[in-house]
Amino acid sequence: MSDRIGQKFTTHDQLFAIQQLQQTGYSIMPRPHVHTSFELYYLLQGERIYFINGKVFTAQKGDMVIVIPGDLHSTASSQVEHVERVLVHFDSGFIPMPDRQVLELRPFLQSTLLRVPLKEQAELENSILYMLSECKEHQAFYESYIRQLLIGLLIRLHRIGSLEDNSTEPQHPMHQKVSEITAYIHDHYSELITLEQLSANFYISPSYLSRVFLKLTGFHVSEYIRIIRVREAQKLLRTTRDKIQQIAEHVGFEHISHFNKTFKKVSGCSPLQYRKQHIRR
Incomplete structure (x- = not known):
């Protein structure tokens, strides 16, 4: 695998960052992760698999992937080797x-892949590359110019995202299958779920399911189940006064010690510390 990663450029206030990358060969993001900021991923060349909140998308040349703050996501290579x-x-x-109100409209309400019509791609690319150039060169009022370019880009994405024929259905049967499996996990996280059970339910051998799931999502199946349970526990800790023992049982943990250990590993703190940090005053 060979990479040509351009420098990451930021504005002075660190509220905007942009980076260009060219890559040849197979790669997968080291760990699925979340951001506190919005992410726009525009594919200039090639193809890339994106996994966002339980759905698998195949991004192609001219596609824009939009990831909203807090959404779990990862990327991996497809069969197309060269990506820019x-x-x-x-x-x-x-x-x-x-x-800023545009961010309260489609397609910024949930993370998604946006099919940019061919006639719109050149203008979008120009806006993005102008932002990159402005960040590189730091000419007078460059931050104001970047801000105006970004606003224009977001408005165009809103208009494209409002089109009824903007389809993002999975193109590969296994991508659809993994999306169905993750949807099942999201619906049944409070129950006992095993690799063998999922294999039987979805008519896939355990070894093949395990291998494909890891490739497309960056997670082992059991690890993804734990992540979903912890994220649901986080939501309950933020929004309810339920006891931690009750929350642990509700999200599918049989033993409080296992819940505490898993929660700390995923969140970096104990459930009690998390609640204190996020309690609504």
Whole structure:
């Protein structure tokens, strides 16, 4: 595998970042992760598999992947070896009001892959590459120019995302199958779920399911189940006064010690510490 990773450029306030990358050969993101900022992933060349909140998308040339803050995601190579992309991260605070209201509209309400019509691709690419150039060169008022370019890009993405024929159905049968399996996990996380059970339910051998699931999501099946349970526990810790023991049982943990250990490994702190950090005053 060979990479040509361009420098990551940021604005002075660190609320906007942009980076270009060219890559040849197979690769997978070291760990699925989340951001506190919005992520725009625009594919200039090639093909890339994106896994976002339980859904598998195949991004192709001209596609824009939108990841909203807090959504778990990862990427992996497809059968197309050469990939070139531009990655943009921005905090909503970088966009002034009232323009920030566009982030409360489609397609920014949930993470998704946006099929950009061919006639729109050149203009979108120009906007993105102009932002990259401005970040590189730091000319007078470059941050203001980047802000205006980003606002224009977001408005165009909103208009494209509002089109009814913007289809993002999985193109590969196994991509669809993995999306169905993750949907099942999201619906049944409080129950006992095993690799063997999923294998039987979805008519796939355990070894093949394990291998494909890891390739497309970056997670082992059992690990993904634990992540979903912890994320649901986090939600309950933030929004309810339920006892930690009750929450552990509700999200599928039989033993409080196992819950505490798993929660700390995923969250970096204990359930009690998490609740104190996120309690609503």
